[in-house]
Amino acid sequence: MLVCHCEDVNDRRIVAEVGSGARCPDLIAERCGAGSRCGGCRPTIEALLASLGLAEQPAA
Ligand code: FES
Numbered sequence: 025m026l027v028c029h030c031e032d033v034n035d036r037r038i039v040a041e042v043g044s045g046a047r048c049p050d051l052i053a054e055r056c057g058a059g060s061r062c063g064g065c066r067p068t069i070e071a072l073l074a075s076l077g078l079a080e081q082p083a084a
Pocket residue numbers: 027028029030031058059060061062063064065066
């Protein structure tokens with residue numbers, strides 16, 4: 025499933041980045057570009073993180 029249309033990143037790529045330690049949307053954006061442009065895919069990335077048990081922590 026294509027998640028980020030701006031950077032052409034699919035869900036498998038994002039899950040792989042999460043597996044290698046990118047556990048928040050900013051790190052994912054830094055590593056593969058997903059979410060770094062229009063931001064339209066951010067909710068999908070967040071839902072993907074939540075489905076992996078990694079819901080974003082509220083800012084301290
Ligand atoms: S769709 Fe991902 S940044 Fe635009």
